[in-house]
Amino acid sequence: MKLLSLSLLFFTAVLGKEISNPARQLKYVSGEVHRTIMKNKNTSFDKSRAEGLFNSSTYPKIDTYTPCVDGYAGSGINTTFRCNNIDLRYFVPHVELGSATGEGSSSWGWTSDDGREFIIIGQADGAAFAEVTEDGALDYIGRLPNTKGSDAIIWREIRVLKHYAVIGSEAEYHGVQIFDLKKLIELKPSRDEPCTSPKVFDPETDVTGMFRDLPIGASHNIVINEDFGYAVSVGARPRNSTCASGLIFIDLSDPTNPTSPGCAAQDGYVHDAQCLEYKGPDTKYLGHDICYGYNEDTLTIYDVTDKKNSTIISRTSYEGAQYTHQGALLDTEWQEFLLMDDEYDEYEMSGLAADGFPVTFIWNISSLERPLQTGYYKSDTRSIDHNQYIKNGFSFQSNYGAGLRILDVSSIPEDPTGAGVKEVGFFDVYPEDDAIGGLVDFVGTWSSYGLFESGWIVINTIERGVFVVRMQDNHYGDGWGEDEDGEGTDGENTDGEDDDGEDDYNGQNKISKGW
Template identity: 60%
Template structure:
C-alpha cells in the first residue's frame, strides 16, 4: 500500500491541531470484520434500553405539544432550548401509530405543492402531511415486513414517488411503497394501515434481508443497499445496486464489494470540476474508516476511484456534497470520534470535517467546524448553503456552510439556528452529553422551509428556521 500524508493546520481550535489526509489507508481488521460496528450497535442498544426505563421515554404515551406556533428569539420554546427556530407541531410516536414508541430515520416527499413526511419507527413507517399551518397530519402507516422483528435501525429514502424502506431486521428486505397512495386517503379512512404484502413490493435479493441503509440517486431509477449482512457474502456489505424502473419488480443490477462495508453513501451524476468524470454516476461512500469514492456508471462493473482516511477517524458515518451542481466540497461526520475521545473530538464536542473533492482521485481534508455543545453528530444534509445536522442529544443544528468554497478551512462556518431536542442534559458540563439520545434524523430539504425532526424517544416535530 502507498501512504501519502498531507498536513493541514486548521483554524477554529485553541492552538493548532494537525490533521492528516491519508490516501490509500491500510484497512484495520476491526473495521473489516465488523467488530467496530458491532460495538457501536451494542452501545446504542444499551442507551436505547436505558431510555426505555426513564420517565423521559414517552413515545408510547399520547403526549401533545400545543400545535399553535410558539415564537422565540433566544430562549426557550416550552421545555426545549432553541435559537432562530420556531416550533409548529409535535406528535408522539404513539400518535403516529407505533406501539413500540421508538423513532429513527425520516425523509420527505413533495407533490403538487404539498409536503409529506415519512417517519421511521422500529415497527414500521408512519406517513403524515405537513399542512400549510405547520400541523403534522397523521395519514397512516406501512408496518414492517411480515415475519420481521422490530428494529430501530430503519432507514428511508424517496426516489420519485417511491418510498424506499430498509431495516437491520432479518427477513425484512427492502420495501418499496407508492407514495401517491397517500393522495387518495379520505378523512374517514385516517389513519390508514397499509398492508406490507399487498400495498408494497420488496427486493428479496439480500442474503439475510438486512440492510443498514438505503441510498438513491435523484436523477436515476435505482436504489443502493449499503451495509447488508453478513459481511462474508458476495456483496461484502458494500454497494448493492437495485433497478427500480419497475418498482413492483425490483431487480439486482450488480454490486461493488472491494472496500467492504459501506455505512452510508450519496450518489449523484457528476457535475464537478474533475473533467475525467463529467456525466459519470459517482457514489461518495462513508465506509467506517474512510471516505471512499466510486464510479458506479456501470453497475455490473463499478470501480473505486479513491479511499481516504484522516487523523482521529473512529467511525466515518455519513456526509453530503455542498452543491450537487458543483461537487467541489463535501462535509463529513464521524459518529464515534466524540465517544472514543479521538482527534479533534477528544473533548466531546462534535466535529464536522470539510473535504475538497475537486480531484476525485485525491480528496483533501481542508478544515473543520466544531460545535459549541457536547454531543455526537449523526446525520447531516445540505441545501442552499445550510447543513441540517442531527446531533443526538444536542438536537437539530443548522450551520451556514456557504463560506466553505471561499474559505475551506471552516473558519467562516457558523451555527445560525438550533433546536435542542433533549432538555435532560442541558445542565451537563458542555451543555450536553456524549450519548445516543435525542434526534436520530432531521429533514430540512423541503422547498417550503419546513424541517422535520424525528427523535428516538419522543416523537416527530415540525419546525422552521426564522433567519432572525
C-alpha cells in the same frame, strides 16, 4: 476487502494524514468496530427503555405555535426546549403516529406534483405517513408496518425516488419495501380537509414491490440516485457475503419487480453513501455515475457507471478517524466540496473531538482521485453528530441530544478552512441533558428533514416523537420559506400563508455557484 491494495493505502496515507495501523484496520474489516458501536447504542437504548423514556405517551402533544423567546420555546415539564432562531410549530408523540414501540429513527420527505408536502417517519415497527400542512401541523394519514416475519428494530431508513418510498431495516427478513406515495393522496384528496381515518397498510398487499435479494434481508441504510433512477442497499449483513456489505444496486425501472444489476464490494462495508451523476471540476469523470461512500474509516469514492464492474477511484482516511458515518455534497451541481461527520470520535474522545464537541469535516474533492481534507467546523455544544443534509448553502444537522443544528456553510468555496462557517439556529429536542451541558450519548434526534420548499423542518426523535419547526428569519434565500407576499417568516407570522410552488425534487438540493 479493505486490505486488497497496500499501495493504495500508502498513497492515501499521504493525502489523508492516515497513520497506518494494520491491527486497527483489521477491526474494521472484521466488523468488530461496528459491532462495538451497535452494542453501545443498544445499551443506551435499553437504559432509555428502563427509565421510561421510550414511553412516548408521556410527552404531551403541542399543536399551538410556540416561538423561541430568550433561548427557550415553551414552558412546563417535557414541553420546554432550548433554541435559537427556530420556532416550534408542532409536536406529536410516536404513539399518536400509530407506533406501539415509541422508537424513532430516520425520516424523509416527498412533495407531490401539486406542491403538497408529506413526511415519512421511521419507527422501529414501521413507517408513519403524515402531511405537513401549509401552517406547519402534521396530519397523520397512515402507516406501513415492518415486513411480516421481521422484528421491530429501531434501525429503519427511508429515501424517496420519484413518488416511491424505499424503506429498509436492520431486521432480518425485512427486505426493501417499495411503496407508492400517491396512495396518500387517494386517502386524503384535499390538503384542506384533515384525514379522519388513518390507514394501516398491509406490508404484503399494499406495497408496490419488494426487493428481497439481500443476504439475510437486512440493510443498514438506503441510498437513492435520482439522476439515474436506482436505489442502493448498504451495510447489508453479513460481511462475508458476495457483496461484502458494500453497495448493492437496486434497479427500480419497474418498481413492481426490483432487481439488482450488481454490487460494489471492493472496499467492504459501506455505512452510507451519496450517488449521483458527476458534475464538477474533475473533467475525466463528467457524466459518470459516482458514489461517495462513508465507509467506517474512510471516504471512498467509486465509479459505478458499470454496475457489474464498479471501481474505486480513491480511498482516503483522516486523522482521528473512529467511525466515518455520513456526509453530503455542498453543491450537487458543482461537486467541489463535501461535508462529513464521524459518529464515534466524540464517544472515543479522539482527534479534534477529544473534548466531546462534534466536528464537521470539510473535504475538497476537486480531484476525485486525490480528495483533501481542508478544514473543519467545531460545534460549541457537547453531543454526537449523526446525519446532515444540505440545501441552498445550509447544512441541517441532527446531532443526537443537541438536536437540530443549522449551519451556514456557503462560505466554504471561498474559505475551505471552515473559518466562515457559522451556526444560524438550533432546536434542542432533548432537555434531559440541559443541566449538564450536553451528553455524549445516542439520545435525541436521529434525523431531520429540512429540504421542503415551504421552510418547515421535520425532526424525528428516538424517544419522543416528531417536531415541526421553522427558522424565524428568512436565511434561506429568495423564494424559499417566504410567505405569499414575498416576506420572510419570523416569530410573529403564524398565518401559515406560504408559497406552495411545485417541488418535485426530494433529495439534497443544489446551491447556486454565486454563494
